[in-house]
Structures are given as structure tokens and as C-alpha cells.
Amino acid sequence: MSEIPSGLKYAKTHEWVEELHDGTVRVGITDHAQELLGDMVFVELPEVGAAVHAGQECAVVESVKAASDVYSPVDGEVVAVNERLADSPELVNQDPYGDGWIMQVRLADDAEPGELMGADDYAAMVESEEAE
């Protein structure tokens, strides 16, 4: 069973959101997602300053197996990206909720909380997907 920290919010496309309490959030992909994808070999990051929209592609993670889009879970502007992933994409595998983060976003003023789940709901979703 993959790790699903309780303090984070989750999108159904397997991204996590961490509230940083300064109007920004940090975004990455979940432990479950990295497990499914396998060893990461490239991460294509968004540009700092780019606008991102909830539910739209913002990055690409590519594993030995396949390339996969990362969808922004929130509306806002990218204020930082994890530059270390350019040389060390394996951080996404090793520490998906920590050193493997993808981007930091300043939430748009009118941003709605959107369709994010708590850890329990996300865990239930992962479980039902695995049961299929």
C-alpha cells in the first residue's frame, strides 16, 4: 500500500497539494502515481511565471515505461519549480511528497478550492482502482 500523508489534498489524477499558508501551494505526484509509472527518467517542468489552470496539463513525468501528463490541481501562477528534477528525476520515486515536488503555485485571487480530496477519500479511490 502506498503512502498517503493526511495533511495534504489530492486530485483524482494523482497529484497532491500542500498548503504553504502564504497564498501558495506546493504540487507533486503521489506515491501511488510514481509506483505505477516506475523509474522516472525525465521531468518536463512548467516555466516560472506560467499560468496554470485546474485540470489542465502543467508538466510531464516520463518513466522508463511511459510518458504521463501532470495536471495542475489548482488555478494560479507558477512561482517556483523543482530544478533538481532536471538532473535527478529519480527524486520523484524516492521522495514524492518531499524532494520530489514539482512546482509551487501562487493561487489566483478567485481560486476555488476545487475538486480536491482529503487523504481518506483519496485512499479509498486508489483502493477501488486497484480492485478493478
Add this chain to the structure above:
Amino acid sequence: MSRQTALYALHREAGAKMVDFAGWDMPLHYGSQIEEHMRVREAAGMFDVSHMAVLDLAGPGARDFLRRLLANDVARLQPGQALYSCMLNERGGVIDDLIVYWLGEGRYRMVVNAATRDKDLAWIGEQARGFDLDVTAREGDALIAVQGPLARDRVHGILAPADARAAAVLKPFHAMAREGLFVARTGYTGEDGYEILLPDDDAPDFWRALYNAGVAPAGLGARDTLRLEAGMALYGTDMDEEVLPLEAGLGWTVAWQGPEGEARDFIGRSALAARRGDPALRRQVGLVLEGRGVPRGGQAVCAAGETVGEITSGSFSPFLRQGIALARVRGEPFSHCTVTIRGRPVPARVVRPPFVRHGKRLV
């Protein structure tokens, strides 16, 4: 319900991610495909390939039959030697690729792909009419590939001393058969090593002994990236019944002539001969990506502004740390091209596979 090999419980115990492969529940990886890949290039790894089908052909007509059935010529073999060959249809398309071992007078062993097993058996049964031989699909065996620069040493350490001495003098592409043990110095990784056939009942202990000797389990994921680096074709991906061996980089496996220089009459010969040297034939090339990105099967290859073909197998190469691919292309030769990856052209260099052999970069 998927079939399980004799090593299934050990794979689960080792935390393998299991996937369905040709109706078998097989290990994809045991945590990290890249680490398993590198273990094989640098030390030794082992693969459960028991899903592959092993056919024994025996009888006075076996040799003549195989000379008709296969595009490569078993008459080239020395006792105990192995031969890689395609089995073609009348149109020259590839029904399967396989390895055939000459065990002794009138006795051969063939290892064919799991996904094509039933189709192969039906074809072989049909073609064997009129030849004096029996074809037996073996059941109840495990097949373990042990590959890497340290692989043979590790295997010698766990075999009975007499078997180890016999294995140690095997030349590449040769095999030895004993009661309950078949050891072939063959593989699908571009490294030295063995493929070992033994009864299901003996397989778990053998696997554990290898593990205790420092041989790392490796999954089908690593097997695929290793064979791609080694420039070895994968059936169903790099060639199939609509592809001639000449179009899949396998022209070298077609034996047009027998040992006396006489023309051979194998199934598919006339169709192949009609296309031999045809400038409209497609051909296989190797590609090394010069930009970032990972080539994948089905992506377009463009040269001089035109689409000239597509990737058949592509991956990130764990050893070279860049994207590599096999592609099938047509038209004038070219040395540089682009691969269209998610809508973007990424520059690539044309090379002659293999990309890696015996732990060394070749491109």
C-alpha cells in the same frame, strides 16, 4: 486466470510488481527496473522466463524438417550448438523468432515466444506432415536466464561439480543437456550468461541459491531495455507476419545456401528472394536521440522533411542515459533524422545496432 510459474511465490515474496504477459502472471520489476538493468550490465541478474515455450523435436526426419521450416540452416550446427532463426510463412513474413539447439543425432530443442506458442505449434504440426518426427511441447519445466559479467561464475558455484566443469567449457551459443538440467550459454541481454532449463520442482531452490550467491532478480522490464540496448529484435514489436526478416535487421539469419553452397528450399524463400535487393524494401536502423526525450513505438521518423518510417521499439537506455530506438524506415539512407515525440521533433542520429554489448557502449 493467469498462469503462474514455479517461481511465482518467490516473486511475490520479493515484492515484485506482477503483470500479465501472454497469459502468464510475470514480474515486471522488483522495485527499480533501472537498478535491475544495471546489475545485469555490471554484475549478474536472473530472469524467470518460464513462460517461454520449449519444444522437443525428435526423429530421423527432424533435421530435414527443420531445414525446411526455418530460414536459418540447422545444417550449420555442431553438436550442442544453438542457432537463432526466424520461422517464416509462405509470404516471407515472420511467424516467430526462436532458438534451436542441436542435442544429438535426430534430436533438437526449440525455445519459442510465449505469446506465439499455440500459433507456432499449429504451424509446425501442419508443416511436419510427411516428415518422420515427433514434436513435444514440454510442460513442467522452469527456464531461468542468468546474465551479466559474473553470471557464469555464480552459476558454476551452485551446480554439482561435474556439471559446473562441463558448463565452464561451453563456448558461446552452445548448450549441455543432462538428466533434469539443460544449460545453454545463450541470452537476450548482450551480456555473457546462461539460460537454464530445469524441472519446476527444482526451480525454487535453484533460484534461492543464485540469490544467496549475489544474483539479483530482474523483471521483464529490465529484460526489455537490455535486449533493446543489445539491438535484439522483439517479436510482435519489431517484426511480425507482415514484416520480412530483411526489413527487421535479420537478413543475417537467412541462410540462402546450404553447407555445400547449394540453394536451400525453406518456407518463405521464394517470397524473400523476389524482394531481395528491392530498393522499395523497408530497413531497420538504430537511433540515438540527441535531444531530451524518450522514443516510443509508433512515433514517426522524419528525414529531409519527410516521414520515412516509424519507431518499432524505443526506450530510455539506462546504460547510455539517453533515448534509443529501433526504427523501420524506407528511401534514401540518412545519417540524421528527427523523431516526433508528443508533437515535437527531437533530433536523432542513425547508428548500427547493437548500442551496448558486454558492458561497453558501441554507438
